[in-house]
Amino acid sequence: MKIISWNIRGLGGFEKRKEVRKLVGDQKPFIRCLQETKLSHCDVFMCSTLWGSSQHAFSYRPSDGASGGLLTLWDTSEVEVWTSETSNHVLWCRGRFVKSGDEFLLANVYAPCDDGAKQRLWDSLSARILLTGRERVCICGDFNAVRQPEERRSARGSQRSMDIDPFNHFIDENNLIDLPLIGRNFTWFKGDGLVMSRLDRFLLSEEWCLTWPNCKQVATLRGLSDHCPLVLSASDEDWGPRPSRMLKCWTDVPGYNSFVKEKWNSLHVDGWGGFVLKEKLKMIKVALKGWHQAHVQNLPSRIESLKERLSVLDQKGEEEELTEIELAELHGVTAGIHSMSRLHASISWQQSRSLWLKEGDANTKYFHSVLARRRRRNAISVIQVGGVTLEGVNPIRQAVFSHFASHFKNPDMERPGVDNLQFKRLSHFERGSLIKPFTEAEVKTAV
Known part of the structure; x- marks a missing residue:
């Protein structure tokens, strides 16, 4: 079971859609809950650009003015949704996980900023939870509220605390469980390196946690959005990066044909024809791996490096104020992510065309x-x-x-020796007793 919640802010941009789709591909979520500032319309084409070619369905609530847009997508092979309904700032979905048969009620929330409107939202959520009884309930999204002053940092140094008590009362009254956040202290960053808050979270009912006791929520690296994606998962094992595969789009990259021709002609192997061909193919494979790193794979790795640097600056900003040089670097890193994402989007668009889809090399069932x-x-x-x-x-x-x-371990490390040590020695009689046959009396005594 895996669910992702993310306030993406600006799904109209192609770069952000590509980033959303990449996160879906990396995390393999069953359900994705997106909060969007201006989501006036949503159709099948937009959701396909966000999810990909695999089976999926969606439900959305259009934005009210400049905020409040909600979009929930799910994998139809893993999740069956029966009903979907909307209310102010909430998109509800009721369904079940296909393989386990466990039913659930999921709320995608985009809370308003006004304290009075937030209180009305807490009341409406409490009323709905009360009607559900003992069900598996998951409430996720951007709550625009924190639970304690340490979850919010302001450039002015003053901590706004009007929404803390009502939000805690809502959570405690409904016996909701707020899992510890792994990976980050804050989930929203203003961009100046000074203002940050933990506005996004998953709130789970006791029944949900009993069904999936190993649930954890992790905040991943933010990219084009000012919010970090949150991943709620249970019993998923992540062993690290997956190995890369060869791409057939290499022939479309300028300089590929000349590189292969020059490299092949520069390789010299002696022997009979079959051996020469085999060895040259092995060597050209190594050369192509380096070429791939520099011309194709290098772009996403550079983007990830910038995201990691952005994460370092964000984390440092959580502990202390950034210097002017660091603030300038933060803005430069953000601009670099945007520019490289646009460049990588053109290559990804080329990759998703004829060769993969025509020959079914990566997208077949x-x-x-x-x-x-x-x-x-x-x-x-x-x-x-x-x-x-x-x-x-x-x-x-x-x-x-x-x-x-x-x-x-290092074999050269010093080890204790036995030289010049005096050991006790067995006498001649004692050595003979070691091979002496057992007597009947000795056996009875031992038994």
Whole structure:
């Protein structure tokens, strides 16, 4: 089970749609809850650009003026939604997870900024939760409120606290569970490096947490939006980056043909024809890997590097005020993400065209089914170390690392020796007793 909530602010931009789609592809969510400042209209084409070619459906609430737009998308092969209804600042969806059959009620929330309007929203949510009884309820989105002063930082130094008590009262009154946030302290950043808050979160009912006791919410790196995407997951194992695959769009990159021709002619291998061909193919593969890093894969990696640098600046801004140089760097990094995203979008648009879709190399149902079976077969879910059973990615990863680290320690390190040590020695009689046959009396005594 995996759900993503994100206030994207500006789905009309192609770059942001590509970023939303990339996050969907990386995280493989069952449900995606988006909050949009100006969402006056939503159709099948827009949702396809956000989700991709896989099966999906959606429900949306148009924005009221300049705020309040809500969009919920879900994977129809994993989630079945029966009803969808809207109220002020909320988009409700009721359904079930197909594989487990567990039913749920999901609320996508985009709270207003006015304190009075927020209180009316808390009251309406409480009334709806009261009617549901003991159901699995998940309320997520941008609440535009914090639970304690430490969750908000202002450039003026003063902390606005009018919304803290009503928001806590709403959570406590409905017995909602606010999971600890992993990865970040704040989820919204103004962009000046001085103002930040934790406005986004998942609130879960007790029944939801009983069904999925291993739920966790993680704030991932923000990119084009001023909000961090939140991921709610249960029992999902993330073993790190996936290996890259060769792209057939290389022939469309300028200089590819001349690079291959020059590199192939520069390789010299002696031997019979079959051996020469095999060795040159191995060497050209290594050369193409470096070319791929520089011309195709380098763009997304540079974008991710900028996002990581942006995260470092954000985290530093959470602890102390940024200097003028750091603020200038923050604005430069943000501008770099925008420009590189536009450049990468043109390449991605080319990649998604004829070769992949025509030949079915990456988007067929068969390909995904084979990939899923291989991942399940190769997955390591449980290992035993010293009689202790370990589960989860981090414990298993640490156990494997410690095991091989103990085998490959520095052999030159000083070890205690046994030279010049005086040991006790057995006498001649004692040595003979070691091989003496057991007597019947000794066996009875031992038994």
